[in-house]
Amino acid sequence: xxxxxxxxGPATRWSGDEMKRRVARRYAAERRFRALGxxxxxxxxxxxxxxxxTMIVRGAGGFSSTFLTASDATDPAMAGVWxxxxxxMLTILVTMALAFPIGVLAAVYLEEFARRNRWNxxxxxxxxNLAAVPSIIFGLLGLAVFxxxxxxxxxxxxxxxLTLALMTMPVIVIAGRNAIKAVPPSxxxxxxxxxxxxxxxxxxxxxxxALPGILTGTIIGMARALGETAPLLMIGMRAFIAAPPAxxxxxxxxxxxxxxxWSDEVDRAFVEKTxxxxxxxxxxxxxxxxxxxxxxxxxxRRW
Amino acid sequence: MTKExxxxxxxxxxxxxxxxxxxxxxxxDAGIAKEDTAWTQRPEPTPHLDEAVDSNxxxxxxxxxxxxxxxxxxxxxxxxEKQAIRGVSIxxxxxxxxxxxxxxxxxKSTFLRCLNRxxxxxxxxxxxxxxxxxxxxxxxxDMDVVQLRARVGMVFQKPNPFPKSIFENVAYGPRxxxxxxxxxxxxxxxxxxxxxxxxxxxxxxxxxESGTALSGGQQQRLCIARAIAVxxxxxLMDEPCSAxxxxxxxxxxxxxxxxxxxxxxxxxxxxxxxxxRVSQRTAFFHLGELVEYGKTADIFTNPxxxxxxxxxxxxxx
Ligand SMILES: Nc1ncnc2c1ncn2[C@@H]1O[C@H](COP(=O)(O)OP(=O)(O)OP(=O)(O)O)[C@@H](O)[C@H]1O
Ligand SMILES: [Mg+2]
Numbered sequence: 001x002x003x004x005x006x007x008x009g010p011a012t013r014w015s016g017d018e019m020k021r022r023v024a025r026r027y028a029a030e031r032r033f034r035a036l037g038x039x040x041x042x043x044x045x046x047x048x049x050x051x052x053x054t055m056i057v058r059g060a061g062g063f064s065s066t067f068l069t070a071s072d073a074t075d076p077a078m079a080g081v082w083x084x085x086x087x088x089m090l091t092i093l094v095t096m097a098l099a100f101p102i103g104v105l106a107a108v109y110l111e112e113f114a115r116r117n118r119w120n121x122x123x124x125x126x127x128x129n130l131a132a133v134p135s136i137i138f139g140l141l142g143l144a145v146f147x148x149x150x151x152x153x154x155x156x157x158x159x160x161x162l163t164l165a166l167m168t169m170p171v172i173v174i175a176g177r178n179a180i181k182a183v184p185p186s187x188x189x190x191x192x193x194x195x196x197x198x199x200x201x202x203x204x205x206x207x208x209x210a211l212p213g214i215l216t217g218t219i220i221g222m223a224r225a226l227g228e229t230a231p232l233l234m235i236g237m238r239a240f241i242a243a244p245p246a247x248x249x250x251x252x253x254x255x256x257x258x259x260x261x262w263s264d265e266v267d268r269a270f271v272e273k274t275x276x277x278x279x280x281x282x283x284x285x286x287x288x289x290x291x292x293x294x295x296x297x298x299x300x301r302r303w
Numbered sequence: 304m305t306k307e308x309x310x311x312x313x314x315x316x317x318x319x320x321x322x323x324x325x326x327x328x329x330x331x332d333a334g335i336a337k338e339d340t341a342w343t344q345r346p347e348p349t350p351h352l353d354e355a356v357d358s359n360x361x362x363x364x365x366x367x368x369x370x371x372x373x374x375x376x377x378x379x380x381x382x383x384e385k386q387a388i389r390g391v392s393i394x395x396x397x398x399x400x401x402x403x404x405x406x407x408x409x410x411k412s413t414f415l416r417c418l419n420r421x422x423x424x425x426x427x428x429x430x431x432x433x434x435x436x437x438x439x440x441x442x443x444x445d446m447d448v449v450q451l452r453a454r455v456g457m458v459f460q461k462p463n464p465f466p467k468s469i470f471e472n473v474a475y476g477p478r479x480x481x482x483x484x485x486x487x488x489x490x491x492x493x494x495x496x497x498x499x500x501x502x503x504x505x506x507x508x509x510x511x512e513s514g515t516a517l518s519g520g521q522q523q524r525l526c527i528a529r530a531i532a533v534x535x536x537x538x539l540m541d542e543p544c545s546a547x548x549x550x551x552x553x554x555x556x557x558x559x560x561x562x563x564x565x566x567x568x569x570x571x572x573x574x575x576x577x578x579x580r581v582s583q584r585t586a587f588f589h590l591g592e593l594v595e596y597g598k599t600a601d602i603f604t605n606p607x608x609x610x611x612x613x614x615x616x617x618x619x620x
Contacts, residue, residue, distance in 0.1 A: 116426060184463075185424075186459070186461060186463035187463060187465065187466070188424065189421065189424070189459060189463060190459070190463040190464070190465060190526070190529075191465070191475075192421065192424060192452060193419070193421065193452060193456065193457040193459065193530070194452070194453065194456065194475060194476035194479075194529060194530065194532075194533050195449050195450065195451075195452040195453025195454075195456075195476065195479070195480060195533060196449070196475075196479055197449045200479055204475075204479075205465065209466065
């Protein structure tokens with residue numbers, strides 16, 4: 001301790017016992033909060049670690065030399081995951097190509113162009129509801145509209161993608177609206193103030209600033225779509241398909257459905273195949289989430 | 304610090320520790336100030352309003368012959384139920400700087416925002432009355448609001464640079480209005496605007512850095528540069544010097560003097576001396592009303608209204 005500049009100050013208010021207890025309480029509260037927060041993080045990580053470890057232990061044997069290149073087969077030794085993986089990629093591609101542009105457009109329209117009135121409130125409530133509708137209902141909708149009315153091919157990534165797009169769109173709209181709302185109004189004022197039109201304000205300033213948020217929401221929606229099983233069962237993607245799909249209209253299956261089918265097999269050898277497929281699905285998802293973080297950091301700007 | 308700090312003896316009454324430290328520092332400064340003669344030779348800032356008015360030979364200028372650049376008639380502004388402006392009529396002249404003064408919350412910014420229809424963007428805000436730019440009603444269907452805002456530029460009360468590069472901040476306006484046919488032209492416009500706003504020397508080597516990384520005062524000057532880059536006809540400045548030091552403020556006041564005659568300028572300021580120094584016309588607002596409007600010299604030396612007198616002499620604010 002160095003010599004104090006002022007020896008006897010008049011301010012004993014800050015050095016009394018009561019004040020010391022206050023400070024001590026404040027630090028104790030902070031320590032408790034930190035411990036609690038850390039526990040919450042560890043708990044969620046523990047579940048992920050448990051899942052990963054059990055799957056790796058059980059599924060490691062499932063990775064034969066042909067597991068990543070072969071498709072489904074009746075003989076577990078021959079069965080591979082490539083057909084389902086390709087089906088998943090094609091399906092998610094269709095979903096992305098539809099849900100992202102339409103969702104972003106809708107978000108921009110609702111946030112920037114639609115007038116604030118009762119009609120708009122109704123739309124808002126509907127979209128929030130749509131995001132909460134169970135996925136199996138979307139499957140039924142897909143079955144009724146895409147297969148029965150539009151006569152699209154059964155079991156195809158195209159129909160799967162369309163159905164999942166319906167499901168993902170509200171998520172993107174909600175995330176997009178929130179991201180657009182978070183752009184500070186002063187930026188809009190600044191652009192309007194130099195004579196930018198509404199469109200220029202939106203496309204030059206608001207959207208670029210909202211993009212990280214929109215992308216995060218989109219990827220979360222996509223990851224959910226990737227793991228979706230029930231609606232795809234409804235539109236017929238549950239058949240035994242022994243060849244990888246040639247295109248978006250050929251019959252296909254997807255990873256989560258493949259996992260579901262294999263987990264139902266009586267043959268014990270399929271157990272480790274199931275675990276191996278789960279590992280592939282998890283890695284696929286981790287890659288998508290990694291991409292989300294990369295894109296977000298790339299586009300993130302401060303203001 | 305060369306000499307040892309002497310503890311303040313507790314026998315002298317010390318009201319608060321900081322006072323003691325300040326007193327100590329003042330003693331040190333006294334020694335330094337004697338050596339630094341340049342410091343004492345600096346011109347004193349004008350402490351009195353009369354002197355500020357006297358330093359401005361144009362403060363008593365009569366009106367020109369021409370029609371006003373902008374004319375507002377019986378403007379009322381409502382934010383929802385709340386009325387912020389209560390029937391204001393005012394002319395802004397092309398060859399004059401018009402200063403808006405008045406206590407905080409009296410509606411200066413609100414009125415300024417009427418002039419380029421920025422209040423349109425506030426949900427719930429309603430403006431009545433007639434505003435003309437060169438005789439044309441700015442609310443008429445013939446008037447394109449985007450063009451209006453390009454013609455009537457604005458510097459906002461809070462600095463709001465785009466989160467883009469410094470260059471891009473200034474270049475944005477000219478680019479969207481097609482004012483610069485070539486890259487070289489754009490460079491020229493950017494440099495000229497930044498020079499006029501007194502920012503060029505500080506940023507010329509870092510034009511690609513983000514505008515939001517500048518200091519508050521630099522951001523304010525960047526916003527001024529952005530507004531003048533579009534070459535508007537009218538410039539509305541809402542407290543453009545609130546975050547600036549005296550030297551940067553002097554630069555902006557110089558700029559205002561320089562721009563006078565080319566652009567009609569309306570400036571909101573809380574600094575009475577500044578209003579007295581830069582303007583030819585002063586409008587005093589109080590509680591949403593225009594209390595008094597006239598030649599700057601008259602408002603500051605011989606106001607008609609008691610409320611104006613009270614405000615400029617600091618009796619309330
Ligand atoms: N967006 C808004 N919504 C509701 N009321 C507002 C809004 N903006 C301003 N007001 C109100 O209108 C009145 C005038 O505000 P204004 O910003 O014009 O004051 P000002 O004279 O510029 O004050 P200052 O000198 O502090 O900037 C204030 O009472 C304020 O509360
Ligand atoms: Mg204001």
